[in-house]
Amino acid sequence: MEMLHSPTEAGGLGFCHDALSLLPQGYHGPLVISLDSNILIDLREHGVAVLNNGQIVDLEREYARNLEGLGTILNLWLVRDLRFVVTPRSLTDARRRTDRFLASHAPAVEAIGEALAFQIGDWGQRAPSNAPASPSIGQETGLPIGADRDLILEAQSVRAHIFLTRDKQVLKQARLSGPKLAIMTPAAVAELLVGSGVELFAGGTCTAHDCPYSGWPLPFPDIGKWGPLLSLF
Numbered sequence: 065m066e067m068l069h070s071p072t073e074a075g076g077l078g079f080c081h082d083a084l085s086l087l088p089q090g091y092h093g094p095l096v097i098s099l100d101s102n103i104l105i106d107l108r109e110h111g112v113a114v115l116n117n118g119q120i121v122d123l124e125r126e127y128a129r130n131l132e133g134l135g136t137i138l139n140l141w142l143v144r145d146l147r148f149v150v151t152p153r154s155l156t157d158a159r160r161r162t163d164r165f166l167a168s169h170a171p172a173v174e175a176i177g178e179a180l181a182f183q184i185g186d187w188g189q190r191a192p193s194n195a196p197a198s199p200s201i202g203q204e205t206g207l208p209i210g211a212d213r214d215l216i217l218e219a220q221s222v223r224a225h226i227f228l229t230r231d232k233q234v235l236k237q238a239r240l241s242g243p244k245l246a247i248m249t250p251a252a253v254a255e256l257l258v259g260s261g262v263e264l265f266a267g268g269t270c271t272a273h274d275c276p277y278s279g280w281p282l283p284f285p286d287i288g289k290w291g292p293l294l295s296l297f
């Protein structure tokens with residue numbers, strides 16, 4: 065999993081602990097975000113509007129705010145080194161929920177998971193959703209035993225920095241021990257990034273002389289990273 069956290073030119077400009085305190089002390093690298101199944105489904109349902117900063121109408125206000133937040137995150141992802149992880153359980157869970165509500169969309173949700181997953185410079189690399197789950201490295205005690213708890217433990221086990229979800233119970237009740245994992249809504253993450261001064265081509269990094277991003281030569285990432293996602297819409 066080390067590569068998931070390694071700065072690469074193809075990934076674009078990453079992030080540093082000094083600018084984004086939810087990252088581990090002394091960290092300079094990609095911001096790794098694990099996606100809950102509800103986020104995959106949101107992307108399927110509203111992806112075009114989200115990516116085009118389009119008007120999202122007729123939706124409850126909080127939901128609309130989260131979709132806008134997701135749009136902000138995806139726009140940053142086009143240029144900055146954000147890496148989305150879709151863990152095996154998240155994909156299975158999205159599939160299960162799509163089976164229930166939108167049977168015909170299941171393959172598309174899966175394709176989105178594949179397109180967003182695990183960008184490490186080799187954009188054709190198989191996603192961790194195809195790999196066996198990593199063993200847990202912490203404990204979750206606030207949620208009932210079940211998929212939600214497993215999803216969070218999986219995200220923690222790949223050392224994601226953020227678990228992105230809209231699930232209110234997860235946001236409110238999750239109590240996690242072990243390596244730090246921030247459990248946040250898309251709106252909260254967007255607010256944090258923008259509030260921390262993260263912009264497309266600047267911000268979010270530190271001024272340490274040994275920072276891998278100081279004098280970063282190519283702020284623009286390999287466009288191979290966008291292709292799979294953009295081709296879905």
Ligand SMILES: [Zn+2]
Nearest residue numbers: 080092270275
């Ligand atoms: Zn740095």
